[in-house]
Amino acid sequence: MEKIMAVYDVDACYAERFADVVNQREKVPFTVVPFTSLEQLKEYAKGHQIEILLVSGGALPEQLKEINAQAVVTLAEGEIVSSTGSFPSVYKYQSTDSLIREVMAYYCEKPQPVLVAVGKRAKVIGIYSPIARCLKTSLALTMGQQLACKFPLPRPGKKKRVLVAGGGPAGMEAAITAAGRGHMVTLVEKAGRLGGNLHPAAAPFFKKDIEKLCHVLESRVKAAGVEVVLDTEVTADYIKVMAPDALFVAIGSNELKPPIKGMDGSNVIMAVEAELHPEKLGKKIAIMGGGLVGAEAAISFAHEGRQCSIIEMKQEVAPEVNSFYRGGLMPQVEKAADIYVNTKVKEIVPEGVVCETDGTVFTVEADSVVCALGFRAPYDKVDALCALVDEYYIVGDCSQVGMIYHAINQAYYAALRV
Ligand SMILES: Cc1cc2nc3c(=O)[nH]c(=O)nc-3n(C[C@H](O)[C@H](O)[C@H](O)COP(=O)(O)OP(=O)(O)OC[C@H]3O[C@@H](n4cnc5c(N)ncnc54)[C@H](O)[C@@H]3O)c2cc1C
Secondary structure, three states: OOEEEEEEEOOOOHHHHHHHHHHHHHOEEEEEEEOOOOHHHHHHHHHHEEEEEEEEOOOOOHHHHHHHOOOEEEEEEOOOOOOOOOOEEEEOOOOOOHHHHHHHHHHHOOOOOOOOOOOOOOOOOOOOOOOOOOOOHHHHHHHHHHHHHOOOOOOOOOOOEEEEEEOOOHHHHHHHHHHHOOEEEEEEOOOOOOOOOHHHHHOOOOOOHHHHHHHHHHHHHHHHHHHOOOOOOOOHHHHHHHHHOEEOOOOOEEEEEOEEEEEOOOOOEHHHHHHHOHHHHHHHEEEEOOOOOOOHHHHHHHHHOOOEEEEEEOOOOOOOOOOHHHEEEEEHHHHHHEOOOOOEEEEOOOOEEEEOOOEEEEEEEOOEEEOOOEEEEEEEHHHHHHHOOEEEEOHHHOOOOOOOOHHHHHHHHHHHHO
């Protein structure tokens, strides 16, 4: 049965709109019922158990106690000072998500059922919470993973010769975990250094933490006793000669380069190359593609004194980015670049990029054009390598283009199965 969250506010617009918005959110395990009259609320409370009562100023604590809600939170219009005695307050005019998160935090402070450990050896190592949006579940999962790390990695039935193709974060994590379990691991990287796309990802001045992550992974590879081979591409012949017992394919993704007229011009530079070698860029830059990579590139290049434009086909920049990060990102992107949304690239010319918006054709002038139109997993290459061995694991961006966390997480769990 859905739990009830009652909202009492004399402003009908606020109470009803709030209920509409929250009731559309699948992850909020409450049905919100709006009230603009205290009498109606009291009447409703006689026949329903109200779990949470959100209330604007004006109601007296004695009146609220009559309603017998499990938790009462007041909606403050200005400074957060509880207007209704001892009840906690949240700021009324913040985003619905933030408001719900704060309310849930108060709700979860209620005494919880006591967990009873049965027997001397029982240990509680995780918490399941039915309350969404207060991050308890994420905490429980992370805690579970962290605690599991305290125990030795499961030893394999047989010590195997493992070849890891690709030394990005996925390949490094697979190598570390497989070696930690006792396998003989060789990590082969095409480039002259480990790290893969961690290097372009760490290039912007505000993302130096990623560089630290790369150093940590590299030192863990060394400490795990992994044999590292650089400047070497894993090919079909390489696999045939080495004949490993198990193969990890962690070769990352390819940048998309659509067949746009002018794409092969000397003024075009791919996003990864642009991040690694900003010295190749002119003063005025047009970035094709307003995903996370294009958006962050604009901030970084503008910081270096360049004038940037972003050209994006969709109706907004960086729509794939989670709302928490996007809130901080977008004001910086807007400062850093002229943004053209709902705009299609028609052609790249020496003067810049010819674009079209709603049938109007215009040129975004630029000395350099950065292509940040996305990434694709090289499935053909991956399949060709996997076909040569009986036991293989495909991890990281070559399995599905994603983020660093996905690549490392997937590699770790795959390496536990060898
Ligand atoms: C500009 C940019 C910014 C990014 N920013 C972020 C961010 O802020 N946060 C985030 O979470 N993610 C970010 N990402 C994504 C993140 O970098 C990737 O998801 C992650 O690096 C994928 O790891 P991977 O090991 O699967 O692949 P990669 O990092 O691409 O590594 C693959 C490696 O395999 C090597 N290789 C390829 N073929 C072979 C072969 N045949 N033999 C041997 N070696 C081979 C390559 O040289 C490469 O070193 C960003 C990516 C880019 C390009």
